[in-house]
Amino acid sequence: MEIKKITVIGGQGKDGSKEKVNRFELNMGDIVSIVGPTGCGKTTLINDIELFANRNTPSGRQILINNEPVPDDFSFDPSKHPIAMISQHTNFLSDLPVGEFLTIHAKVRGTSDVEKVVDETIQFANQLTGEAINKETAMTELSGGQTRSLLIADAVVIGNSPIILLDEIENAGIHKTKALELLKRYEKIFVFVTHDPTIALLSDSRIIMQNGAMQKLVVSNPEERIVADELKKIDNVLLHFRGLIRAGEEINQHQLEQLAI
Amino acid sequence: MKLIIFAGPPTCGKTTVIRQVIKRMIARNLKPSFVKIDVLYADEDETINKEFGIPTKKIYSGELCPDHCNVVVLDEVVEWAEKAGSDFLFVETAGLCLRCSPYVENSLGVVVLEATSGMNLPRKIGPMLTLADISVITKIDLISQAEREVFRYRVLESAKDITVVESNALYGIGIDPIVKQILKTPDIEFPMYLRGNPPVGTCTICVGKKEIGAKNHFGVLRTMNEELFYVGE
Numbered sequence: 147m148e149i150k151k152i153t154v155i156g157g158q159g160k161d162g163s164k165e166k167v168n169r170f171e172l173n174m175g176d177i178v179s180i181v182g183p184t185g186c187g188k189t190t191l192i193n194d195i196e197l198f199a200n201r202n203t204p205s206g207r208q209i210l211i212n213n214e215p216v217p218d219d220f221s222f223d224p225s226k227h228p229i230a231m232i233s234q235h236t237n238f239l240s241d242l243p244v245g246e247f248l249t250i251h252a253k254v255r256g257t258s259d260v261e262k263v264v265d266e267t268i269q270f271a272n273q274l275t276g277e278a279i280n281k282e283t284a285m286t287e288l289s290g291g292q293t294r295s296l297l298i299a300d301a302v303v304i305g306n307s308p309i310i311l312l313d314e315i316e317n318a319g320i321h322k323t324k325a326l327e328l329l330k331r332y333e334k335i336f337v338f339v340t341h342d343p344t345i346a347l348l349s350d351s352r353i354i355m356q357n358g359a360m361q362k363l364v365v366s367n368p369e370e371r372i373v374a375d376e377l378k379k380i381d382n383v384l385l386h387f388r389g390l391i392r393a394g395e396e397i398n399q400h401q402l403e404q405l406a407i
Numbered sequence: 408m409k410l411i412i413f414a415g416p417p418t419c420g421k422t423t424v425i426r427q428v429i430k431r432m433i434a435r436n437l438k439p440s441f442v443k444i445d446v447l448y449a450d451e452d453e454t455i456n457k458e459f460g461i462p463t464k465k466i467y468s469g470e471l472c473p474d475h476c477n478v479v480v481l482d483e484v485v486e487w488a489e490k491a492g493s494d495f496l497f498v499e500t501a502g503l504c505l506r507c508s509p510y511v512e513n514s515l516g517v518v519v520l521e522a523t524s525g526m527n528l529p530r531k532i533g534p535m536l537t538l539a540d541i542s543v544i545t546k547i548d549l550i551s552q553a554e555r556e557v558f559r560y561r562v563l564e565s566a567k568d569i570t571v572v573e574s575n576a577l578y579g580i581g582i583d584p585i586v587k588q589i590l591k592t593p594d595i596e597f598p599m600y601l602r603g604n605p606p607v608g609t610c611t612i613c614v615g616k617k618e619i620g621a622k623n624h625f626g627v628l629r630t631m632n633e634e635l636f637y638v639g640e
Contacts, residue, residue: 238551
């Protein structure tokens with residue numbers, strides 16, 4: 147089945163009242179963020195999307211694919227599942243080297259040029275991490291950030307899933323704006339659960355959550371894009387100083403003035 | 408009566424899966440009973456009896472291997488369950504040496520594997536996996552989606568016709584497909600036969616010879632370099 151569009155139809159919040167956003171649609175290439183304080187139901191919303199909820203989860207939401215509901219007993223072959231979920235896991239438990247794991251996963255997913263895809267995945271991940279991952283590293287030895295980077299790269303390149311859900315990618319110390327930039331090159335639906343203003347404003351739209359319910363859908367306006375670009379600069383300043391500190395350098399005011407913020 | 412045999416490495420979640428299955432059987436007004444075969448310690452018979460009020464039993468294999476014990480006592484166990492008026496007998500065993508499997512012809516063999524136990528597990532456990540009908544993968548919530556897919560592949564690589572069910576048994580996710588298969592299982596037939604072939608030879612260790620080294624044993628022996636040879640009549 148080719149997925150062109152998914153629709154989320156609202157249910158109810160924690161107090162049982164109807165959600166204010168009763169419908170929103172995601173088309174291929176759309177990037178949406180889900181924002182709100184901890185405990186407001188952000189993860190529950192992406193879980194509903196992942197499960198193709200059909201008014202059968204506590205929220206009562208319904209997910210449509212290409213305008214059609216997904217039957218209760220419908221199950222995808224897990225290796226062809228159209229949704230990849232990058233949860234907040236920050237460690238692997240698999241006792242395999244990275245290269246071997248990715249090779250098997252690429253085969254499971256029916257990739258034709260396995261070697262090329264595995265290399266592309268590692269390259270993708272290495273643009274997001276500090277220390278580079280190589281094929282020989284054991285999966286279990288990867289750091290939290292390396293793990294998260296590899297999971298994102300694996301979902302996008304090997305999984306090649308049309309819908310990718312990412313739960314708080316900013317937490318693991320990866321280069322988040324770089325991640326967003328790389329992800330935008332792939333024509334997919336991306337849903338970010340995030341506390342990060344830069345990610346939220348760089349998305350096409352954002353869902354505001356409160357008390358388990360979708361309260362508001364805000365479409366990013368051109369002025370917000372300008373603000374997002376400024377926030378990106380601030381992020382880059384922070385990353386620049388992180389690099390200097392990691393390199394063992396002493397920091398002075400002059401360095402800050404040079405960056406002219 | 409239908410016989411369902413659950414096997415799997417220690418602490419993989421066999422009992423948690425069985426409890427969820429039994430809960431659904433009872434909800435359908437079916438009559439299950441439960442037997443646990445273990446080596447040294449088990450209290451699942453008491454907890455399951457207390458929770459569901461169904462006939463339960465535990466059997467300590469003691470000096471025997473649990474799978475060996477299973478072969479020797481299963482006819483009596485089946486008789487016990489039939490007398491208790493059960494439609495379904497669940498047997499949980501802690502088979503240990505991985506050379507044989509506890510499954511019987513005309514029963515349902517269920518192997519329970521923990522998703523967190525490493526990608527090589529499916530290759531390590533031999534007939535316990537390859538002769539089973541269903542492989543239930545537990546604790547899926549603890550690993551990433553990519554790892555789930557690779558683990559599933561490794562299971563199917565060892566047992567290509569097996570039905571794979573991914574489950575988070577604590578929350579009862581993935582239990583319904585197991586119940587569906589149980590209901591489709593044929594009734595047990597007598598005499599009962601073990602599925603597959605038992606390991607080769609008479610085990611001199613099982614009969615109590617403690618001396619180390621092939622020269623002290625008889626039957627089918629081997630060297631360190633995998634050369635098999637036979638000593639005896």
